[in-house]
Each structure stands twice: as structure tokens, then as C-alpha cells.
Amino acid sequence: xxxATESPIQPAGRRxxxxxxxxxxxxxxxxxxxxxxxxxxxxxFLISTGILLLVILAGIVVGGFLAKNTAxxxxxxxxxxxxxxxxxxxxxxxxxxxxxxxxxxxLVKSGDVEAAIAPATDDxxxxxxxxxxxxxxxxxxxxxxxxxxxxxxxxxxxxxAGFLLYIVSLGFGLVFFVSATTFGASIAQSVVxxxxxxxxxxxxxxxxxxxxxxxxxxxxxILAFGQILAIAALSVIGLTVTGQTELLAGLxxxxxxxxxxxxxxxxxxxxxxxxxxxxxxxxxxxxxxxxPITMLIMIPYFAVIFFNDNPVVMTIMSYxxxxxxxGMPVRLFVGSAQWWEPILSLLILAITAALVILxxxxxxxxxxxxxxxxxxxxxxxxx
Amino acid sequence: MLELSHIDKSYGxxxxxxxxxxxxxxxRMTGFVGGNGAGKTTTMRILLGVLAANAGTVTLDGTxxxxxxxxxxxxxxxxxxxxxxxxxxxxxxxxxxxHGFTTHAAKRNAGELLERLGLGERRNDALESLSLGxxxxxxxxxxxxxxxxxxxLDEPFSGLDPMAVDxxxxxxxxxxxxxSPVLFSSHQLDIVERLCDDLVxxxxxxxxxxxxxxxxxxxxxxxxxxxxxAADTGWLRERAGISVVDFDGGYALFDADDAQxxxxxxxxxxxxxxxxxxxxxxxxxxQIFKEVIQ
Numbered sequence: 030x031x032x033a034t035e036s037p038i039q040p041a042g043r044r045x046x047x048x049x050x051x052x053x054x055x056x057x058x059x060x061x062x063x064x065x066x067x068x069x070x071x072x073x074f075l076i077s078t079g080i081l082l083l084v085i086l087a088g089i090v091v092g093g094f095l096a097k098n099t100a101x102x103x104x105x106x107x108x109x110x111x112x113x114x115x116x117x118x119x120x121x122x123x124x125x126x127x128x129x130x131x132x133x134x135x136l137v138k139s140g141d142v143e144a145a146i147a148p149a150t151d152d153x154x155x156x157x158x159x160x161x162x163x164x165x166x167x168x169x170x171x172x173x174x175x176x177x178x179x180x181x182x183x184x185x186x187x188x189x190a191g192f193l194l195y196i197v198s199l200g201f202g203l204v205f206f207v208s209a210t211t212f213g214a215s216i217a218q219s220v221v222x223x224x225x226x227x228x229x230x231x232x233x234x235x236x237x238x239x240x241x242x243x244x245x246x247x248x249x250x251i252l253a254f255g256q257i258l259a260i261a262a263l264s265v266i267g268l269t270v271t272g273q274t275e276l277l278a279g280l281x282x283x284x285x286x287x288x289x290x291x292x293x294x295x296x297x298x299x300x301x302x303x304x305x306x307x308x309x310x311x312x313x314x315x316x317x318x319x320x321p322i323t324m325l326i327m328i329p330y331f332a333v334i335f336f337n338d339n340p341v342v343m344t345i346m347s348y349x350x351x352x353x354x355x356g357m358p359v360r361l362f363v364g365s366a367q368w369w370e371p372i373l374s375l376l377i378l379a380i381t382a383a384l385v386i387l388x389x390x391x392x393x394x395x396x397x398x399x400x401x402x403x404x405x406x407x408x409x410x411x412x
Numbered sequence: 413m414l415e416l417s418h419i420d421k422s423y424g425x426x427x428x429x430x431x432x433x434x435x436x437x438x439x440r441m442t443g444f445v446g447g448n449g450a451g452k453t454t455t456m457r458i459l460l461g462v463l464a465a466n467a468g469t470v471t472l473d474g475t476x477x478x479x480x481x482x483x484x485x486x487x488x489x490x491x492x493x494x495x496x497x498x499x500x501x502x503x504x505x506x507x508x509x510x511h512g513f514t515t516h517a518a519k520r521n522a523g524e525l526l527e528r529l530g531l532g533e534r535r536n537d538a539l540e541s542l543s544l545g546x547x548x549x550x551x552x553x554x555x556x557x558x559x560x561x562x563x564x565l566d567e568p569f570s571g572l573d574p575m576a577v578d579x580x581x582x583x584x585x586x587x588x589x590x591x592s593p594v595l596f597s598s599h600q601l602d603i604v605e606r607l608c609d610d611l612v613x614x615x616x617x618x619x620x621x622x623x624x625x626x627x628x629x630x631x632x633x634x635x636x637x638x639x640x641x642a643a644d645t646g647w648l649r650e651r652a653g654i655s656v657v658d659f660d661g662g663y664a665l666f667d668a669d670d671a672q673x674x675x676x677x678x679x680x681x682x683x684x685x686x687x688x689x690x691x692x693x694x695x696x697x698x699q700i701f702k703e704v705i706q
Binding site: 228229 | 493
């Protein structure tokens with residue numbers, strides 16, 4: 030930190046009073062602090078964050094509920110003699126032995142068992158009958174059915190994990206999309222607000238423009254990061270409480286990578302949004318410059334929903350900087366990425382982010398004082 | 413002493429400032445006067461380093477301005493700039509902290525200023541909830557909150573009612589009296605006339621006149637005199653070297669060919685009766701302004 034009083038070129042008595050100017054880091058910190066403080070005071074922000082967290086919590090609870098329903102409780106049945114032994118053996122039933130058909134029927138009627146298996150009264154090829162109380166359970170009949178041997182030649186292409194993959198992909202895509210658009214838009218708005226109200230002139234006379242931009246990006250990144258951490262924490266706790274530890278074990282690594290990718294990816298988007306905001310002078314015009322960026326965010330979101338089972342698309346997505354934050358964690362979840370792939374992709378993202386920040390800050394600096402209509406991109410890029 | 417030397421600024425083909433040079437002396441209020449689009453705001457932005465000049469230098473006490481110096485400036489932009497949704501005191505504290513103040517010192521300064529400017533009770537209100545005049549006061553507080561060494565104010569009085577003008581004039585005069593240069597622009601010439609020690613007139617991007625208010629009035633005074641006596645002034649019309657512009661009993665307004673002729677009129681008037689007043693007619697700022705921008 031250089032202070033005027035220490036500087037030898039300052040003539041004596043030139044300075045009346047006042048403290049030394051803050052350092053670059055302090056300036057960035059002050060700007061970031063204001064961004065965070067103002068955002069946390071905004072009801073819109075708090076409500077939308079609350080809704081996002083609720084949606085995710087609901088997803089986890091519903092997922093847990095469905096998982097329980099299909100896999101858990103063993104069905105109680107009564108068996109007369111050793112009827113249907115070949116069908117019942119090796120399956121998870123809670124078997125009650127009944128002395129005869131009448132006893133079995135009584136057990137079914139009383140609700141102690143769901144169904145009873147007794148010798149068939151007609152010439153059914155299975156040789157057994159299943160006795161229900163008022164309504165036949167197809168699930169149970171399916172469970173009791175004899176099935177031919179099944180051999181799958183390409184087990185990786187199996188669609189049974191498809192739904193889970195879809196949900197996980199949707200989860201990453203949604204969280205990325207919502208966070209990036211929310212905080213991106215708020216950066217653009219905050220830039221335009223300063224430009225529109227001209228407070229930017231006062232700020233520029235107090236601190237360097239790059240400190241202003243960096244502070245804005247930092248402040249909003251902290252908020253976005255905080256939100257992502259809250260979501261990650263909520264997911265982990267939710268999955269643990271609802272007993273979905275198996276899914277959690279599979280998601281752990283991808284979630285960590287998602288957070289890492291998100292941080293870098295968000296900084297890249299933040300610089301873009303700030304530059305886009307600085308091109309216009311009024312809040313009403315923000316859309317005209319931020320829409321292309323929103324599109325960039327929407328592409329990975331939709332791509333991951335439609336192509337999450339297409340390895341080629343997902344591989345490409347996991348390396349393109351704008352979609353890597355979604356693509357790479359999904360590939361890690363599926364297990365189709367080598368250990369070095371996220372590192373390489375992260376490197377590409379980091380380099381892109383650095384370039385975008387350079388270009389973005391140039392646009393930002395050149396456009397801040399140009400009022401009126403939309404500043405042309407070519408004009409903003411010129412010195 | 414804040415000094416601008418040979419500042420040029422063009423936007424593309426259009427030259428908005430052409431060889432602009434003037435000084436803002438410490439402890440004096442310098443009024444910066446010009447029509448719309450004359451270049452006042454551009455000049456002030458260059459002073460603040462918000463805009464870069466194409467040529468020319470700005471120096472403070474003889475050395476070129478550094479960003480560090482400029483941080484010790486207080487600035488009020490033409491179009492008012494504060495955060496609409498932030499509380500008044502909160503944003504003053506923020507701005508002071510951006511200038512390096514501790515939170516504690518920033519709060520003290522902001523509190524004192526708001527009291528001085530009559531905004532003490534509104535300190536915790538969002539800026540946008542204040543009336544325009546009160547927003548203006550908050551804006552002035554924002555320019556002063558970091559105890560600046562130099563004040564640059566673009567149209568500080570526009571939108572203020574007469575009471576608020578008095579409050580602001582008081583605050584600014586006190587600031588200048590502390591030995592700091594103050595430059596303010598205005599198109600309200602009567603306020604400038606009342607307030608400024610020095611004057612800079614700009615038109616079409618060029619400085620048309622600058623200097624102390626009195627010396628400018630002197631320079632543009634011409635040869636018109638005003639005489640008020642107890643006796644009738646009809647005799648004036650007969651005198652050589654005098655042409656009467658207006659007269660009514662004991663009051664006469666006349667142009668004299670030279671100072672001697674005017675003094676001779678005074679001597680003669682005393683022989684006719686008591687003279688209540690005899691003075692060269694100083695032009696008002698508005699008259700000088702009209703004259704120099706033509």
C-alpha cells in the first residue's frame with residue numbers, strides 16, 4: 030500500500046488530512062462486501078434461494094420414499110404344504126405355513142398375510158393357486174411367476190439405471206442453470222444500476238475500475254458458492270437421513286468436482302455478465318446484451334437432459350468450458366471419465382476464464398461512462 | 413493550486429474541449445459557468461480522471477495529478493449518482509471506507525455531515541425514499557464525507573430550494589475557508605455571482621474568460637455610471653463628453669467618454685446638491701456571460 034505521506038514527490042503541506050487510500054485488495058473486499066450485504070437484504074434473493082433448497086429437499090425425500098417402496102419390506106404370504114415351492118424358494122417372502130386351504134384363507138381374510146399359495150384346483154401348469162382377499166396384486170403375481178433365463182450381452186447399455194442418471198443429470202443441470210442465471214443476472218443488474226445512477230463516476234474517482242469489477246465478481250461468486258455449498262450440504266444430509274447412502278457414495282466425488290467446476294465456471298460467466306451489463310445504460314435494456322449469455326448457460330442444461338445417455342455428446346460437453354460444470358460431474362457419476370479428464374477439463378476452463386476476464390474487464394472499463402444507447406461491442410473492445 | 417493547462421478532448425471528429433486552461437486557487441470558490449454542451453462536465457470528468465484528455469496536463473501544486481491525489485478529491489457528478497436502494501448513512505460510510513477510512517471514522521464523518529445538511533433524521537432511510545432536494549443534500553454529503561483536499565461539484569445547486577441552497581452555500585464556504593480549492597459549475601448565474609470568488613466562463617469548448625469576479629466585472633464595466641443626488645440632474649444633458657442613457661429627477665444613468673469626464677460630473681453634481689451615490693455601473697454576471705460567449 031502506497032500512502033501519499035510516504036511518497037517523496039509530494040510537496041510538503043499538500044495534504045491536509047485523511048487516511049491513506051485502501052489497497053487494491055481492500056478495495057475489492059469493500060466492493061464485494063457491499064454486494065453480499067445488499068444481496069442478503071433482498072427479499073427476492075432469500076425467497077428464491079429458499080424455493081431452490083426446498084425443491085432439492087423435496088427431490089431427495091421423494092426419491093428416498095420411492096426407493097423404500099420398491100426395495101424394502103418383504104411381503105407376507107401363507108403357504109399350504111409345499112405348494113409352489115419352486116416359485117417361492119430363493120425369493121424374499123415372509124412365509125407363514127398354513128395347515129390347509131381353509132386356514133390359509135382365514136389368514137388372508139384377517140390381513141395377517143397378503144396372499145396365500147395353495148395347490149391349484151384346476152389343471153394350471155404351475156400347479157398352484159394364489160388366494161387374495163379382495164383384489165389381486167400384480168406385483169406379487171409377477172414375483173411368483175417363473176421367468177426364463179435372461180442373458181444381456183452389453184450390460185453397459187442397460188437402461189435400468191437410466192432414470193437415476195436422468196435425475197442426477199437434471200439435478201446438476203438445474204442447480205448450475207438456476208445459480209448461474211440468478212447470480213449472473215444480479216451482477217449485470219448491479220453494473221447497470223451503478224451506471225444508470227452514475228454512482229460509478231464517484232466510485233471510479235475513489236478506486237480503480239478493476240477493483241470495482243473484481244469486487245463485484247467476487248461478491249456474487251461468494252454468494253453463488255455459498256448457495257451451492259448449501260445445496261451440496263443439504264443433499265448430503267438429506268441422502269443420509271433418508272438412508273440413500275449408496276447413491277450418496279456414488280455422488281460424493283461428482284458433487285465435489287461439480288463445486289470446483291462451478292466456482293471457475295461461474296467466475297467466467299460473472300465476467301461475461303458484468304461486461305454485458307456495462308454495455309447498456311438502463312435496466313430495461315439488460316436483456317438485449319445478457320440473452321446470448323443466458324443461452325450459453327441453457328445449452329448445457331438442455332443438452333444434459335436430452336443427451337445424458339449419449340457418451341459422445343457428454344464427452345464433448347465435459348470439455349466445453351460453458352458446460353463442463355455439468356458434463357464432467359455426470360460423466361464421473363456414470364464412471365466413464367478417466368482420472369485425468371476432470372483435471373484437463375478444469376485446466377481448459379481456467380484458461381478460458383482468464384481470457385474471458387481479460388476481455389470482459391476491457392469491455393467493462395470502456396463502456397462504463399458511455400451513456401445513452403447500447404454500446405457497440407466493437408467500440409467497447411477498442412482502447 | 414489546481415491548474416489545468418492546454419486540455420484538448422475530442423470524441424471522434426468532434427472537438428469538445430479546445431486548449432482549456434484555468435486555475436482553481438486554494439481557499440477560493442471558483443464558479444465554472446457555461447451553457448449546455450459547453451464542456452463543463454467533460455472538463456470536470458477529466459479533472460477527476462474519470463475521462464482521459466487527448467492533450468494537456470492537470471497539476472496540483474505544480475505536480476501532475478496522480479490517482480492517489482484524485483482519491484483525495486470530493487466529486488459530485490452532474491447526474492446524481494448514489495445507490496437508490498441503499499440507506500443514506502450506509503452509502504456515505506461505504507464511500508468513506510472506499511477512500512480508506514475506518515468504519516468508525518467513516519460513521520462519525522457521515523453522521524456529522526448529515527446533521528449539518530439537515531438529514532440527520534433520514535439517515536436510515538433508503539435514498540430513493542427521499543425527496544429530490546434531500547437526495548441532492550445526500551449527494552453533497554457524499555462528496556464531502558472523506559474530508560477531501562479538493563472539491564469538484566457539477567451543478568451542486570440544481571434542484572435545491574432557497575433554504576437548501578443557503579445550507580449548501582454555508583457548508584461549501586466553510587470548506588473553502590479551510591484553505592481548499594473548490595470548483596463548482598452552475599447555470600444559475602445569480603447563485604454563482606453571490607458565491608464565487610473566481611470565475612471561469614466556457615463556451616464551445618473554449619475558455620472565454622477567467623479571473624476573480626471583481627476583476628472580470630471591472631474589465632467588463634465599460635464607461636457607464638450611475639448618479640443619485642438630492643437635486644435635479646437635467647444639467648447633465650448639456651455637458652460635453654457625456655451621453656445620458658436614462659434620467660428621472662435626481663437619478664441619472666450616463667455613459668462618459670473617459671474617467672476624467674465622469675469625475676468632472678461628480679464634482680459638478682456636488683455643487684448642485686448632496687450626492688447620495690455615484691458609482692461606475694458594474695455589469696451583472698449574466699451580462700458579462702452574454703457578452704463573452706458571443
